[in-house]
Amino acid sequence: MIIIIGNGISGVTAARNIRKKSDEPITIISSESKYFFSRTALMYVYMGHMKFEHTQPYEAHFWPENRIDLKQTFVQSIDTDTKTILCSNNESISYDKLILATGSKSNKFGWKGQDANRVQGLYSKQDLEDMEANTKGIKRAVIVGGGLIGIEMAEMLLTRHIEVHFLVREDRFWSGVLPEEDSNFIMEHFKKHHGLHMHYGEELDEIHVDDTNSAIGITTKKGERIDCQFVGLTAGVSPNINFIKESKIETNRGILINRFLETSVKDVYAIGDCAEFIEPVHGRRPIEQVWYTGKFMGETLAHTITGNRAEYSPGYWFNSAKFFEIEYQTYGDVLSNMPEGRTKFVYQHPKEEILLHFVFDSTTRRFIGINNFGVRLRHLVFNAWLTKEATIEEVLRDLKSANFDPEFYTTYESDIVGQFNKEFGTNIIVAKRKWWQKLIPA
Numbered sequence: 170m171i172i173i174i175g176n177g178i179s180g181v182t183a184a185r186n187i188r189k190k191s192d193e194p195i196t197i198i199s200s201e202s203k204y205f206f207s208r209t210a211l212m213y214v215y216m217g218h219m220k221f222e223h224t225q226p227y228e229a230h231f232w233p234e235n236r237i238d239l240k241q242t243f244v245q246s247i248d249t250d251t252k253t254i255l256c257s258n259n260e261s262i263s264y265d266k267l268i269l270a271t272g273s274k275s276n277k278f279g280w281k282g283q284d285a286n287r288v289q290g291l292y293s294k295q296d297l298e299d300m301e302a303n304t305k306g307i308k309r310a311v312i313v314g315g316g317l318i319g320i321e322m323a324e325m326l327l328t329r330h331i332e333v334h335f336l337v338r339e340d341r342f343w344s345g346v347l348p349e350e351d352s353n354f355i356m357e358h359f360k361k362h363h364g365l366h367m368h369y370g371e372e373l374d375e376i377h378v379d380d381t382n383s384a385i386g387i388t389t390k391k392g393e394r395i396d397c398q399f400v401g402l403t404a405g406v407s408p409n410i411n412f413i414k415e416s417k418i419e420t421n422r423g424i425l426i427n428r429f430l431e432t433s434v435k436d437v438y439a440i441g442d443c444a445e446f447i448e449p450v451h452g453r454r455p456i457e458q459v460w461y462t463g464k465f466m467g468e469t470l471a472h473t474i475t476g477n478r479a480e481y482s483p484g485y486w487f488n489s490a491k492f493f494e495i496e497y498q499t500y501g502d503v504l505s506n507m508p509e510g511r512t513k514f515v516y517q518h519p520k521e522e523i524l525l526h527f528v529f530d531s532t533t534r535r536f537i538g539i540n541n542f543g544v545r546l547r548h549l550v551f552n553a554w555l556t557k558e559a560t561i562e563e564v565l566r567d568l569k570s571a572n573f574d575p576e577f578y579t580t581y582e583s584d585i586v587g588q589f590n591k592e593f594g595t596n597i598i599v600a601k602r603k604w605w606q607k608l609i610p611a
Protein backbone atom coordinates (compact mmCIF):
# COMPACT_ATOMS: atom_id res chain seq x y z
CA MET A 170 0.00 0.00 0.00
CA ILE A 171 1.32 3.42 -0.99
CA ILE A 172 -0.01 6.33 1.06
CA ILE A 173 0.39 9.86 -0.17
CA ILE A 174 -0.38 12.73 2.24
CA GLY A 175 -1.32 15.76 0.16
CA ASN A 176 -3.35 15.93 -3.07
CA GLY A 177 -1.57 18.91 -4.65
CA ILE A 178 0.47 18.84 -7.84
CA SER A 179 3.32 16.86 -6.20
CA GLY A 180 1.26 14.09 -4.61
CA VAL A 181 -1.08 13.70 -7.57
CA THR A 182 1.76 13.64 -10.12
CA ALA A 183 3.50 10.95 -8.08
CA ALA A 184 0.26 8.89 -7.89
CA ARG A 185 -0.50 9.17 -11.62
CA ASN A 186 3.00 8.19 -12.63
CA ILE A 187 3.23 5.31 -10.15
CA ARG A 188 -0.05 3.96 -11.49
CA LYS A 189 1.35 3.92 -15.06
CA LYS A 190 3.90 1.29 -13.97
CA SER A 191 2.48 -0.44 -10.90
CA ASP A 192 -0.68 -2.11 -9.64
CA GLU A 193 0.09 -1.41 -5.99
CA PRO A 194 -2.88 0.09 -4.08
CA ILE A 195 -2.55 3.90 -3.82
CA THR A 196 -4.40 6.15 -1.37
CA ILE A 197 -4.14 9.94 -1.41
CA ILE A 198 -5.17 11.73 1.77
CA SER A 199 -5.88 15.43 2.01
CA SER A 200 -7.81 17.50 4.50
CA GLU A 201 -8.31 20.49 2.19
CA SER A 202 -10.49 19.03 -0.56
CA LYS A 203 -11.39 15.63 -1.93
CA TYR A 204 -10.25 16.39 -5.46
CA PHE A 205 -7.02 17.86 -6.75
CA PHE A 206 -7.34 21.46 -7.94
CA SER A 207 -4.94 23.99 -9.41
CA ARG A 208 -3.82 26.27 -6.59
CA THR A 209 -2.46 28.79 -9.08
CA ALA A 210 -5.98 29.27 -10.48
CA LEU A 211 -7.62 30.24 -7.16
CA MET A 212 -7.46 33.93 -8.03
CA TYR A 213 -9.54 33.44 -11.18
CA VAL A 214 -12.39 31.98 -9.14
CA TYR A 215 -12.56 35.11 -6.97
CA MET A 216 -12.37 37.32 -10.05
CA GLY A 217 -15.29 35.44 -11.63
CA HIS A 218 -13.33 34.07 -14.61
CA MET A 219 -14.02 30.47 -13.64
CA LYS A 220 -15.92 28.36 -11.14
CA PHE A 221 -14.04 26.36 -8.51
CA GLU A 222 -14.96 23.08 -10.32
CA HIS A 223 -13.09 24.35 -13.38
CA THR A 224 -9.83 24.39 -11.41
CA GLN A 225 -9.97 20.59 -11.12
CA PRO A 226 -7.98 19.05 -13.98
CA TYR A 227 -9.48 15.55 -13.61
CA GLU A 228 -13.11 14.53 -13.51
CA ALA A 229 -14.42 12.50 -10.56
CA HIS A 230 -14.40 9.23 -12.57
CA PHE A 231 -10.64 9.56 -13.27
CA TRP A 232 -9.76 8.39 -9.74
CA PRO A 233 -11.70 5.09 -9.55
CA GLU A 234 -10.74 4.34 -13.16
CA ASN A 235 -7.09 4.64 -12.18
CA ARG A 236 -7.64 2.84 -8.89
CA ILE A 237 -6.45 5.78 -6.84
CA ASP A 238 -8.35 5.97 -3.57
CA LEU A 239 -9.11 9.45 -2.22
CA LYS A 240 -9.70 10.21 1.46
CA GLN A 241 -10.57 13.62 2.86
CA THR A 242 -9.27 13.69 6.42
CA PHE A 243 -6.42 15.23 8.41
CA VAL A 244 -3.40 13.09 9.26
CA GLN A 245 -2.53 13.72 12.90
CA SER A 246 0.53 11.59 13.39
CA ILE A 247 2.92 9.15 11.76
CA ASP A 248 4.42 6.14 13.52
CA THR A 249 7.34 5.05 11.39
CA ASP A 250 8.15 2.05 13.65
CA THR A 251 4.80 0.39 12.99
CA LYS A 252 4.43 2.05 9.54
CA THR A 253 1.01 3.50 10.36
CA ILE A 254 -0.60 6.89 10.18
CA LEU A 255 -3.40 8.13 12.40
CA CYS A 256 -6.14 10.35 10.95
CA SER A 257 -8.39 12.83 12.74
CA ASN A 258 -11.39 10.52 12.20
CA ASN A 259 -9.46 8.01 14.36
CA GLU A 260 -8.76 5.77 11.40
CA SER A 261 -5.35 4.19 11.49
CA ILE A 262 -3.87 3.13 8.13
CA SER A 263 -0.80 0.99 7.44
CA TYR A 264 1.59 1.75 4.62
CA ASP A 265 4.46 0.03 2.85
CA LYS A 266 5.66 3.31 1.38
CA LEU A 267 4.70 6.79 2.52
CA ILE A 268 4.96 9.95 0.41
CA LEU A 269 4.75 13.30 2.19
CA ALA A 270 3.50 16.04 -0.12
CA THR A 271 1.96 18.39 2.44
CA GLY A 272 2.71 21.72 0.74
CA SER A 273 3.06 25.10 2.47
CA LYS A 274 1.28 27.44 4.85
CA SER A 275 1.21 31.26 4.87
CA ASN A 276 3.79 32.92 7.11
CA LYS A 277 2.79 34.91 10.18
CA PHE A 278 5.44 36.71 12.15
CA GLY A 279 3.72 37.30 15.49
CA TRP A 280 2.17 40.65 14.51
CA LYS A 281 -0.30 42.07 17.00
CA GLY A 282 -3.78 41.38 15.60
CA GLN A 283 -2.66 38.74 13.08
CA ASP A 284 -5.38 36.29 14.17
CA ALA A 285 -8.22 38.82 14.11
CA ASN A 286 -11.28 38.57 11.88
CA ARG A 287 -10.81 39.84 8.30
CA VAL A 288 -7.06 39.12 8.52
CA GLN A 289 -5.83 36.23 6.39
CA GLY A 290 -3.33 34.75 3.95
CA LEU A 291 -4.02 33.27 0.53
CA TYR A 292 -3.02 29.66 0.09
CA SER A 293 -5.91 27.23 0.47
CA LYS A 294 -9.43 26.71 -0.79
CA GLN A 295 -10.57 27.76 2.69
CA ASP A 296 -8.61 31.01 2.29
CA LEU A 297 -10.45 31.67 -0.96
CA GLU A 298 -13.80 31.12 0.77
CA ASP A 299 -12.74 33.32 3.69
CA MET A 300 -11.62 36.04 1.34
CA GLU A 301 -14.98 35.97 -0.41
CA ALA A 302 -16.73 36.49 2.95
CA ASN A 303 -14.18 38.89 4.45
CA THR A 304 -14.14 41.34 1.55
CA LYS A 305 -17.91 41.70 0.94
CA GLY A 306 -18.78 45.36 0.75
CA ILE A 307 -15.46 46.63 2.08
CA LYS A 308 -13.78 49.81 0.82
CA ARG A 309 -10.08 49.50 1.67
CA ALA A 310 -7.56 46.68 2.20
CA VAL A 311 -3.92 46.48 3.26
CA ILE A 312 -1.65 43.73 1.94
CA VAL A 313 1.56 42.91 3.77
CA GLY A 314 4.45 41.35 1.85
CA GLY A 315 5.83 42.12 -1.55
CA GLY A 316 5.83 38.89 -3.57
CA LEU A 317 3.79 37.11 -6.18
CA ILE A 318 0.89 36.00 -3.98
CA GLY A 319 0.49 39.56 -2.64
CA ILE A 320 0.24 40.92 -6.15
CA GLU A 321 -2.35 38.29 -7.03
CA MET A 322 -4.34 39.28 -3.96
CA ALA A 323 -4.12 42.95 -4.99
CA GLU A 324 -5.37 42.14 -8.49
CA MET A 325 -8.26 40.15 -7.01
CA LEU A 326 -9.32 42.99 -4.69
CA LEU A 327 -9.05 45.64 -7.39
CA THR A 328 -11.54 43.72 -9.56
CA ARG A 329 -14.04 44.39 -6.74
CA HIS A 330 -13.13 48.11 -6.69
CA ILE A 331 -11.49 47.85 -3.28
CA GLU A 332 -8.69 50.36 -2.66
CA VAL A 333 -5.48 48.45 -1.97
CA HIS A 334 -2.48 49.57 0.10
CA PHE A 335 0.48 47.27 -0.38
CA LEU A 336 3.34 47.28 2.16
CA VAL A 337 6.71 46.19 0.77
CA ARG A 338 9.46 45.98 3.37
CA GLU A 339 12.22 46.55 0.81
CA ASP A 340 12.63 49.70 -1.25
CA ARG A 341 11.64 47.96 -4.48
CA PHE A 342 9.27 45.19 -5.54
CA TRP A 343 10.44 41.53 -5.21
CA SER A 344 13.97 42.73 -4.68
CA GLY A 345 15.14 39.33 -3.42
CA VAL A 346 14.38 37.82 -6.82
CA LEU A 347 14.40 40.51 -9.51
CA PRO A 348 17.34 42.69 -10.57
CA GLU A 349 16.80 46.41 -10.17
CA GLU A 350 15.86 47.18 -13.81
CA ASP A 351 13.22 44.43 -13.73
CA SER A 352 11.75 45.59 -10.40
CA ASN A 353 11.62 49.18 -11.67
CA PHE A 354 9.86 48.05 -14.84
CA ILE A 355 7.19 46.18 -12.86
CA MET A 356 6.84 49.06 -10.40
CA GLU A 357 6.10 51.38 -13.34
CA HIS A 358 3.39 48.97 -14.45
CA PHE A 359 1.80 49.04 -10.99
CA LYS A 360 1.31 52.80 -11.35
CA LYS A 361 -1.23 52.14 -14.10
CA HIS A 362 -3.53 50.50 -11.57
CA HIS A 363 -5.00 53.51 -9.91
CA GLY A 364 -6.59 51.78 -6.95
CA LEU A 365 -3.19 50.29 -6.00
CA HIS A 366 -1.09 52.26 -3.52
CA MET A 367 2.39 50.82 -3.13
CA HIS A 368 4.26 51.64 0.10
CA TYR A 369 7.92 50.70 -0.40
CA GLY A 370 10.25 50.48 2.61
CA GLU A 371 7.27 50.01 4.93
CA GLU A 372 6.63 47.17 7.38
CA LEU A 373 3.60 46.19 9.38
CA ASP A 374 3.82 47.05 13.04
CA GLU A 375 0.34 46.29 14.33
CA ILE A 376 -3.20 45.45 13.17
CA HIS A 377 -5.94 47.36 15.00
CA VAL A 378 -9.24 45.68 15.83
CA ASP A 379 -12.68 46.78 16.99
CA ASP A 380 -14.63 45.26 19.88
CA THR A 381 -15.71 42.32 17.69
CA ASN A 382 -12.00 41.56 17.09
CA SER A 383 -12.26 42.54 13.41
CA ALA A 384 -9.54 44.47 11.59
CA ILE A 385 -10.15 48.22 11.34
CA GLY A 386 -6.69 49.45 10.43
CA ILE A 387 -2.95 49.01 10.65
CA THR A 388 0.08 51.01 11.72
CA THR A 389 3.38 50.70 9.88
CA LYS A 390 6.78 50.61 11.59
CA LYS A 391 7.28 54.22 10.47
CA GLY A 392 4.11 55.14 12.33
CA GLU A 393 1.69 55.63 9.43
CA ARG A 394 -1.88 54.62 10.24
CA ILE A 395 -4.04 53.21 7.42
CA ASP A 396 -7.69 52.54 8.13
CA CYS A 397 -8.95 49.41 6.37
CA GLN A 398 -11.44 46.59 6.75
CA PHE A 399 -9.26 43.73 5.49
CA VAL A 400 -5.59 42.75 5.95
CA GLY A 401 -3.92 40.26 3.59
CA LEU A 402 -0.84 38.55 5.01
CA THR A 403 1.30 37.46 2.07
CA ALA A 404 4.82 37.64 3.47
CA GLY A 405 5.86 34.28 2.00
CA VAL A 406 5.04 30.67 2.83
CA SER A 407 6.81 27.92 4.74
CA PRO A 408 6.60 24.10 4.72
CA ASN A 409 3.44 22.71 6.29
CA ILE A 410 5.04 20.12 8.52
CA ASN A 411 3.97 20.69 12.13
CA PHE A 412 2.54 17.19 12.60
CA ILE A 413 5.64 15.64 11.02
CA LYS A 414 7.90 17.34 13.57
CA GLU A 415 6.44 14.99 16.20
CA SER A 416 7.59 11.89 14.26
CA LYS A 417 11.04 10.31 13.84
CA ILE A 418 11.39 11.87 10.37
CA GLU A 419 14.11 14.51 10.40
CA THR A 420 13.10 18.05 9.62
CA ASN A 421 14.64 21.49 9.48
CA ARG A 422 12.57 24.24 7.86
CA GLY A 423 11.17 21.48 5.64
CA ILE A 424 11.31 17.67 5.63
CA LEU A 425 14.95 16.80 5.01
CA ILE A 426 15.58 14.72 1.88
CA ASN A 427 18.52 13.48 -0.14
CA ARG A 428 18.80 13.72 -3.93
CA PHE A 429 16.58 10.62 -4.25
CA LEU A 430 13.78 12.41 -2.38
CA GLU A 431 14.24 9.95 0.51
CA THR A 432 13.80 11.14 4.11
CA SER A 433 15.84 9.98 7.11
CA VAL A 434 13.39 7.06 7.58
CA LYS A 435 13.28 4.09 5.20
CA ASP A 436 10.28 3.95 2.84
CA VAL A 437 9.27 7.55 3.62
CA TYR A 438 9.73 10.18 0.91
CA ALA A 439 8.98 13.90 0.66
CA ILE A 440 8.26 16.02 -2.43
CA GLY A 441 7.04 19.48 -3.39
CA ASP A 442 6.81 22.59 -1.23
CA CYS A 443 7.29 20.69 2.06
CA ALA A 444 10.65 19.12 1.14
CA GLU A 445 14.10 20.53 1.90
CA PHE A 446 17.25 19.19 0.27
CA ILE A 447 20.12 18.46 2.67
CA GLU A 448 22.38 19.15 -0.29
CA PRO A 449 20.63 21.28 -2.89
CA VAL A 450 21.13 20.52 -6.57
CA HIS A 451 23.77 22.89 -8.01
CA GLY A 452 22.41 26.39 -8.50
CA ARG A 453 19.02 25.58 -6.92
CA ARG A 454 17.57 26.44 -3.53
CA PRO A 455 17.05 23.81 -0.79
CA ILE A 456 13.29 24.53 -0.73
CA GLU A 457 11.52 25.53 -3.95
CA GLN A 458 7.88 26.42 -3.49
CA VAL A 459 6.82 26.39 -7.13
CA TRP A 460 4.46 24.33 -9.23
CA TYR A 461 6.98 22.90 -11.71
CA THR A 462 9.32 21.70 -8.97
CA GLY A 463 6.52 19.73 -7.29
CA LYS A 464 5.47 18.23 -10.62
CA PHE A 465 8.98 17.17 -11.53
CA MET A 466 9.64 15.74 -8.06
CA GLY A 467 6.42 13.69 -8.35
CA GLU A 468 7.53 12.31 -11.72
CA THR A 469 11.01 11.48 -10.44
CA LEU A 470 9.79 9.76 -7.28
CA ALA A 471 7.43 7.55 -9.29
CA HIS A 472 10.50 5.93 -10.91
CA THR A 473 11.99 5.09 -7.51
CA ILE A 474 8.73 3.76 -6.08
CA THR A 475 8.27 1.51 -9.12
CA GLY A 476 11.71 -0.03 -8.81
CA ASN A 477 14.01 2.26 -10.76
CA ARG A 478 15.73 4.40 -8.10
CA ALA A 479 16.12 7.83 -9.67
CA GLU A 480 18.02 10.93 -8.61
CA TYR A 481 16.22 14.26 -8.79
CA SER A 482 17.86 16.24 -11.54
CA PRO A 483 15.66 19.22 -12.36
CA GLY A 484 17.79 20.87 -15.05
CA TYR A 485 17.79 24.61 -15.46
CA TRP A 486 15.65 26.90 -13.37
CA PHE A 487 12.41 27.92 -15.02
CA ASN A 488 9.42 29.81 -13.73
CA SER A 489 6.56 31.91 -15.00
CA ALA A 490 4.01 34.26 -13.47
CA LYS A 491 1.89 37.30 -14.25
CA PHE A 492 1.98 40.80 -12.78
CA PHE A 493 -1.46 42.11 -13.71
CA GLU A 494 -1.29 42.20 -17.54
CA ILE A 495 2.43 41.50 -17.83
CA GLU A 496 3.58 37.95 -18.38
CA TYR A 497 6.91 37.01 -16.88
CA GLN A 498 9.15 34.05 -17.57
CA THR A 499 12.63 33.23 -16.42
CA TYR A 500 15.11 30.64 -17.74
CA GLY A 501 18.50 29.90 -16.19
CA ASP A 502 20.10 32.23 -13.64
CA VAL A 503 19.18 35.89 -13.48
CA LEU A 504 19.90 36.84 -9.89
CA SER A 505 18.80 39.99 -8.12
CA ASN A 506 22.48 40.77 -7.40
CA MET A 507 24.60 39.75 -10.33
CA PRO A 508 27.78 37.91 -9.25
CA GLU A 509 31.16 39.06 -10.55
CA GLY A 510 32.26 37.68 -13.89
CA ARG A 511 28.83 38.07 -15.46
CA THR A 512 27.53 40.73 -17.83
CA LYS A 513 23.95 41.84 -18.39
CA PHE A 514 22.18 43.14 -21.44
CA VAL A 515 18.80 44.76 -20.79
CA TYR A 516 16.48 45.66 -23.64
CA GLN A 517 13.42 47.74 -22.83
CA HIS A 518 11.01 48.75 -25.56
CA PRO A 519 10.65 52.55 -25.64
CA LYS A 520 6.84 52.50 -25.79
CA GLU A 521 5.47 49.05 -25.12
CA GLU A 522 5.70 47.18 -21.83
CA ILE A 523 8.38 44.75 -22.91
CA LEU A 524 11.68 44.06 -21.19
CA LEU A 525 14.28 41.35 -21.80
CA HIS A 526 17.14 40.92 -19.35
CA PHE A 527 19.95 38.64 -20.59
CA VAL A 528 22.91 37.51 -18.48
CA PHE A 529 26.09 35.95 -19.89
CA ASP A 530 29.59 35.02 -18.78
CA SER A 531 31.89 38.01 -19.25
CA THR A 532 34.84 35.88 -20.38
CA THR A 533 33.43 32.91 -22.29
CA ARG A 534 30.25 34.76 -23.46
CA ARG A 535 28.23 31.68 -22.38
CA PHE A 536 24.53 32.51 -22.07
CA ILE A 537 23.46 32.10 -18.41
CA GLY A 538 19.84 33.23 -18.22
CA ILE A 539 17.02 35.54 -19.23
CA ASN A 540 14.07 37.29 -17.58
CA ASN A 541 11.45 38.24 -20.13
CA PHE A 542 8.44 40.45 -19.47
CA GLY A 543 5.61 41.22 -21.85
CA VAL A 544 6.54 38.45 -24.33
CA ARG A 545 6.54 34.69 -24.09
CA LEU A 546 9.58 32.70 -25.12
CA ARG A 547 9.89 28.96 -25.63
CA HIS A 548 11.06 26.84 -22.73
CA LEU A 549 12.51 24.01 -24.83
CA VAL A 550 14.61 26.35 -26.92
CA PHE A 551 16.14 28.09 -23.89
CA ASN A 552 16.75 24.73 -22.21
CA ALA A 553 18.60 23.57 -25.32
CA TRP A 554 20.74 26.73 -25.38
CA LEU A 555 21.60 26.38 -21.70
CA THR A 556 22.44 22.69 -22.15
CA LYS A 557 24.73 23.18 -25.14
CA GLU A 558 26.27 26.27 -23.48
CA ALA A 559 25.42 28.56 -26.39
CA THR A 560 27.05 32.00 -26.38
CA ILE A 561 25.02 35.19 -26.05
CA GLU A 562 25.79 35.90 -29.72
CA GLU A 563 24.32 32.53 -30.79
CA VAL A 564 21.22 33.13 -28.67
CA LEU A 565 20.63 36.59 -30.12
CA ARG A 566 21.32 35.48 -33.67
CA ASP A 567 18.75 32.66 -33.37
CA LEU A 568 16.27 34.44 -31.10
CA LYS A 569 13.53 33.86 -33.67
CA SER A 570 13.54 30.16 -32.85
CA ALA A 571 12.41 31.00 -29.29
CA ASN A 572 9.64 33.08 -30.72
CA PHE A 573 6.05 32.52 -29.58
CA ASP A 574 4.61 35.76 -30.86
CA PRO A 575 5.59 36.36 -34.48
CA GLU A 576 4.13 39.88 -34.31
CA PHE A 577 6.58 40.83 -31.61
CA TYR A 578 9.64 39.51 -33.35
CA THR A 579 8.86 40.68 -36.83
CA THR A 580 8.62 44.16 -35.36
CA TYR A 581 11.28 44.35 -32.62
CA GLU A 582 13.81 41.57 -32.93
CA SER A 583 16.26 43.57 -34.95
CA ASP A 584 15.92 46.39 -32.39
CA ILE A 585 17.08 44.03 -29.64
CA VAL A 586 20.06 42.79 -31.61
CA GLY A 587 20.79 46.31 -32.92
CA GLN A 588 20.96 47.64 -29.37
CA PHE A 589 23.25 44.78 -28.35
CA ASN A 590 25.56 45.42 -31.33
CA LYS A 591 25.76 49.08 -30.35
CA GLU A 592 26.44 48.41 -26.67
CA PHE A 593 28.94 45.61 -27.13
CA GLY A 594 30.54 46.48 -30.49
CA THR A 595 29.41 43.25 -32.15
CA ASN A 596 27.97 42.66 -35.59
CA ILE A 597 25.31 40.01 -35.05
CA ILE A 598 22.86 39.51 -37.90
CA VAL A 599 19.47 38.07 -36.98
CA ALA A 600 19.03 34.65 -38.60
CA LYS A 601 15.77 33.79 -40.33
CA ARG A 602 13.64 31.27 -38.51
CA LYS A 603 13.98 27.93 -40.30
CA TRP A 604 10.77 26.12 -41.20
CA TRP A 605 11.42 23.25 -38.73
CA GLN A 606 11.94 25.64 -35.85
CA LYS A 607 8.26 26.56 -36.08
CA LEU A 608 7.48 22.97 -35.19
CA ILE A 609 9.37 22.99 -31.89
CA PRO A 610 6.78 22.61 -29.13
CA ALA A 611 6.59 25.13 -26.29
Ligand SMILES: Cc1cc2nc3c(=O)[nH]c(=O)nc-3n(C[C@H](O)[C@H](O)[C@H](O)COP(=O)(O)OP(=O)(O)OC[C@H]3O[C@@H](n4cnc5c(N)ncnc54)[C@H](O)[C@@H]3O)c2cc1C
Nearest residue numbers: 175177178179199200201243244271272441442458459460
Ligand atom coordinates in the same frame (compact mmCIF):
# COMPACT_ATOMS: atom_id res chain seq x y z
C1 LIG B 1 -2.23 31.98 -4.77
C2 LIG B 1 -1.06 31.19 -5.25
C3 LIG B 1 -0.53 31.41 -6.50
C4 LIG B 1 0.55 30.68 -6.95
N1 LIG B 1 1.05 30.92 -8.20
C5 LIG B 1 2.10 30.21 -8.66
C6 LIG B 1 2.63 30.42 -9.97
O1 LIG B 1 2.14 31.28 -10.71
N2 LIG B 1 3.68 29.64 -10.40
C7 LIG B 1 4.22 28.67 -9.59
O2 LIG B 1 5.16 28.00 -10.00
N3 LIG B 1 3.75 28.45 -8.34
C8 LIG B 1 2.71 29.19 -7.85
N4 LIG B 1 2.24 28.97 -6.59
C9 LIG B 1 2.88 27.92 -5.76
C10 LIG B 1 2.34 26.54 -6.12
O3 LIG B 1 0.94 26.60 -6.17
C11 LIG B 1 2.83 25.53 -5.09
O4 LIG B 1 4.24 25.47 -5.19
C12 LIG B 1 2.26 24.13 -5.31
O5 LIG B 1 0.87 24.15 -5.44
C13 LIG B 1 2.65 23.21 -4.16
O6 LIG B 1 2.18 21.94 -4.43
P1 LIG B 1 2.35 20.74 -3.39
O7 LIG B 1 1.77 19.55 -4.07
O8 LIG B 1 3.75 20.65 -2.92
O9 LIG B 1 1.48 21.16 -2.12
P2 LIG B 1 -0.03 21.68 -1.96
O10 LIG B 1 -0.63 22.07 -3.24
O11 LIG B 1 0.00 22.68 -0.87
O12 LIG B 1 -0.81 20.39 -1.46
C14 LIG B 1 -0.60 19.88 -0.17
C15 LIG B 1 -1.91 19.35 0.39
O13 LIG B 1 -1.65 18.57 1.54
C16 LIG B 1 -2.67 18.83 2.51
N5 LIG B 1 -2.16 18.48 3.84
C17 LIG B 1 -1.12 19.03 4.50
N6 LIG B 1 -0.98 18.44 5.70
C18 LIG B 1 -1.95 17.52 5.80
C19 LIG B 1 -2.31 16.59 6.80
N7 LIG B 1 -1.66 16.49 7.96
N8 LIG B 1 -3.38 15.79 6.58
C20 LIG B 1 -4.06 15.86 5.42
N9 LIG B 1 -3.75 16.71 4.43
C21 LIG B 1 -2.70 17.53 4.62
C22 LIG B 1 -2.90 20.31 2.35
O14 LIG B 1 -4.14 20.69 2.92
C23 LIG B 1 -2.87 20.45 0.84
O15 LIG B 1 -4.13 20.22 0.29
C24 LIG B 1 1.14 29.69 -6.12
C25 LIG B 1 0.62 29.46 -4.85
C26 LIG B 1 -0.47 30.20 -4.41
C27 LIG B 1 -1.01 29.94 -3.04
